[in-house]
Amino acid sequence: MSSLSSLRAIADAWTGAVAGTIVAALERMVSPRVVRLVEGGTGAFALEAAKSENIPKEIAFEDGKFASPDLAQIVRGSRVEIVLRPSRFLFRPLELPARAADFLDGIVRAQIDRLTPWSASEAVFGCSRPSPHSSESITTEIAAAPRRLAMGYVEALSGFHPSAIAIATEAPAGARIKVFEQRSRGAVDPARLSRTLQAVLAFAAIAAVVGSVAASYLADSLGAQEAELDRQITQRRAALRSGGDGGERSPLALLERRKYETPASVIVLESLSRILPDHTFVTELHLAGNKLQIGGITRDAPSLIPLIEQSQHFTRATFYAPTTRAPSDPGERFHIEAQIEPRNAP
Known part of the structure; x- marks a missing residue:
């Protein structure tokens, strides 16, 4: 079982890395327009977009909805980034060995219930880019908030059909931390792409096994046919040799008579x-x-x-x-x- 678990972990890591590379390449080739909503001290959101003509500078969020009639046209097909106030988040520093930098997301997910009052399924969380603390350790800042808080903003924007919705905040040190991201069904999701790659690999492995078995069966069948042909040829040659001593009905005698x-x-x-x-x-x-x-x-x-x-x-x-x-x-x-x-x- 341990070997199967190790193989599964290796496959997950490999397909996840490939999926992330593919998604990053696609996003570089076809980059959607970015619309940013930055929450202010009054609870209203400042709207930042690439084309700022004829768009409101500030949008209020009341009763679970954004109060702007033109927001649907601005958000549709765009990547929306919601930057919430730091006061809505719980920040915790985390010190880890330097070798843990490549597995930071998994480590944070595993320890989120120890660092915050919520479990991984009840919270949205993220961490800042790790910085070296000493020669053998790194530090990172974890930001977490209740999931229902983030889902309220996500549900308010989902009806406008954006390509993706991300939620972030500003850490006390000034770094921006992304705690949540949701892509639309039309966008390429790394997790879904990773599962698809795993299914393709599994299908390829099954096809290879079936092909190997079929090739072995065909080889055995062709070998048996070849042996049977050799046996028949040997019998025919023996009959020809035995009939060449003067018998009237032997093949050689018939050929001689026809001559x-x-x-x-x-x-x-x-x-x-x-x-x-x-x-x-x-x-x-x-x-x-x-x-x-x-x-x-x-x-x-x-x-x-x-x-x-x-x-x-x-x-x-x-x-x-x-x-x-x-x-x-x-x-x-x-x-x-x-x-x-x-x-x-x-």
Whole structure:
């Protein structure tokens, strides 16, 4: 459990730092207009804005409302800072080790019920920038007030839809201390962004685990398929080797038989070149299966039939088209077909 808590604390710190950096960068790129309400001694608020034309200089706060009809237009979309009088706050100095400067907010939250009459959920509080007290310690000023006091001002301004509302006060030493800040839903909240980053990290971790399991399963499945293919290949090779010793139905025997039963085109061409006389010219030759068709020009077409049949490679020679002779031809144009007798053995 301690290791899980440590991991959770590390993740919270990392996502909080990343979220704060992102929010700070966004605020630098798109900085909203700042409207400041400073409480005076009479309870009225002095209005400070970047564009001070046609705005009231002082606004009263009565019955939980700011008495100014133009305040909605001034506040809408702006960052509102309410600076309350120091008399409304309880101030306490706090001395801490120098190493605690990076964890100041958490330390103040943990000790607020010891330093003030309120708990962390009942108060709004903040601390000033720490200053060195000695070589090994720092001091900071804590300001705290009841939460209901701050919520009254926040509720009075929330209906005007500002981008953010912050409450601060002036410390006795002159430093301004922010004790509360609330952002609108449209603004980027560091805490909400930190939770979103944690959810994204959790989803990425789950996806990585699922991907790893799926990859392992696929690797095992592909390994099994590869082993099965190797086994089948080994069996087929063994069958081929066992069938190569002269069996009539073995693959090698069938391949050997097909070799001698299929006419070889080279042998057919060689036989025709020996059979046909020198005055015969072949212009067409078709070889399909065991059938041969030739066409060309010769001086004596009928004499070609017995010459072809006398060969041991051809039988049933016959004309499959009429023999013709054109005035421009040097001889008779013939078309003969014959059956081929495969004789591929040496």
